Amino acid sequence: MHEEIIHTDNTPKEKQNYVMLKLGRTPAYGWPAFKQVAKRAVSGELLVGLWITLKEMVKTLFMGGKHTTMYPFEKMPIAPRYRAIHNMLRLLESGHYRCIGCGLCEKICISNCIAMETRYDENQRKEVSEYTINFGRCIYCGYCAEVCPELAIVHGGRYETASEQRASFSLFDDMLTPIDMLKQQQEFAGFGSVTPNADAAIKKTPLAY
Template sequence: MSLEQFKNRDVSDSGYYLVDIDAYPEKGFDKFKRIVARTFRGELFVGLWVVMREMIKFDIHTVQYPKEKLPVGPRYRAVHEMQRLWESGTERCIGCGLCEKICISDCIRMDTKIDENNRKVVSEYTINLGRCIFCGYCAEVCPELAIVHGGRYENTSEQRAHYTDYQDMLTPFDMALNGQVPEYPGFGAVTPHEDERVKSTPLAY
């Protein structure tokens, strides 16, 4: 179907036809007859029977939230997760500060320092989810696929401070080591055909 068809405002020869509808009853008796016909046709009981049948079958299609939750799409942007590397379980975050810089609601803050191996480590990392607008910029800018948007969309709490705990966001260490964390497909992940685009560095020595 092309756009042209939608733009065509001439309805005279484009397959439109009038629906066959009975004439509206004019007289009082005709109205009465229609009411009787509608009442005793039994359509009411068709509906009631469906409800009855489903109730007896106990095959309930309603999602039993909060006991049951629907899976969200991989590109849904819910509460952030901090990823670890597969093999070593090392935190992926290198502390480059790009998420902090790009955040338009200024809710990310991190402290970094030099460790004993002369590497940069993140000593503190907070996201104020009370301010976060889940725009996804942080996940998009992250060069290490460290910060991603997870699927946990419930963020109600009595305390705003509960929104900022890094440990809640960080993938558990044992899960990462046991390979229980799948390669993240969600928001901020590399696109599937990325391998074809990478050019190798000459190593001719």
């Protein structure tokens, strides 16, 4: 086997094993073609493939090399900037919801899926009486979270959106942080923020060859 590891100027952070095979030109006809076929048939190149799969099987069975995440029971961590079903956040001190009913999110929504109604309460403050997001239309663009002056509407991590009713996730109370979970409420890192271990996870793409 003619193998050679290609060295490049900007060496990657972890060692990578991309290998270029020097196969030469494939002869099309005649004696050279026959010679190549005979050589490949006898040299046992096919057995290399069999050996690799067998090795993987042994690894999987006895050395814990499975790559499966048992999905409904365990979940992969998702990036903080992931945009799934919206959350409505509360003020940390008072526990009141942050939304001031300004209507910017309704205005900017490019798929017209946010609908809200507001009114003045007894203290002449604006109060949100109705707030729904039609998730059949929402494209999760994130404009509403970006435009919100109070950081009230943000994107959460709930990506399992199968339900029995269309309205399941879309009411204001469903999206609002439960009052007893106020301590665990997290700020949305926001549009364009990077994952915490982004530097470590960076890999060079195999464009060297």
